[in-house]
Amino acid sequence: MTDSRVSLRVGVATETARRTRNEDSVSVSDGVYLVADGMGGHEAGEVASRTAIDALRGLGDGTPTPADVRSYVRAAHAAVRDLPSITGRRPGTTVTGVVVTTHGETPCWLVLNVGDSRTYRMAGGVLEQVTRDHSEVAELVERGLVRAADAQHHPRRNVVTRVLGGGASEVEPDVWLLPVSPGDRMLVCSDGLTDELSDARIQAELRAEDEAQAAADRLVAAALAAGGHDNVTAIVLDATLSAR
Incomplete structure (x- = not known):
């Protein structure tokens, strides 16, 4: 359920690109705006991303909190882990995005992330990455072993360290609660x-x-x-605020 003071204009685009199928899935309704990028080969990635999105749609009910996000993500992780392993490789998926909620009397973006898909915020024409990539390269950059400028072209840039499904029995999402400001533009992308x-x-x-x-x-x-070279998906959200 979205806050009545927040009005959103929403744009979404996705393309298969050079891949044989599109393994990205999206949610763009009821205040829940998510992108999941599946992996696992053949149909497994597509099923994994769709399963995760379906499990997270309930975040649109009520006014979700960071604790609610963690609970829903745990359920989504379990649902993806329960999928059959068709190719011998467990299906998995990233997920990132925003849920519109309220904290006290303040309308907020509830941002969540697992994996290396990203959520950005643009305010005053300046873009800032909100999420932190769960990837080998991001960890190397943090440790000072790879320059940030070189990360985009590093051969290990697509090796993720945290996903829904996969081999880990548990997963912990990163969660942020950010006040909605007039003119905010959010970008959620694979x-x-x-x-x-x-x-x-x-x-x-x-x-x-x-x-x-x-x-x-x-x-x-x-x-x-x-x-x-890969499936590409972008959700753009433009926010305006009105008095209650």
């Missing part, structure tokens, strides 16, 4: 976007379009033009 476009390029593309749908379409088109 790594098919961020593998092709730098943050500076993403910021420039977002600045070039005022409408959420046009911005989402523009981002995906830019990723395809830059190579489009």
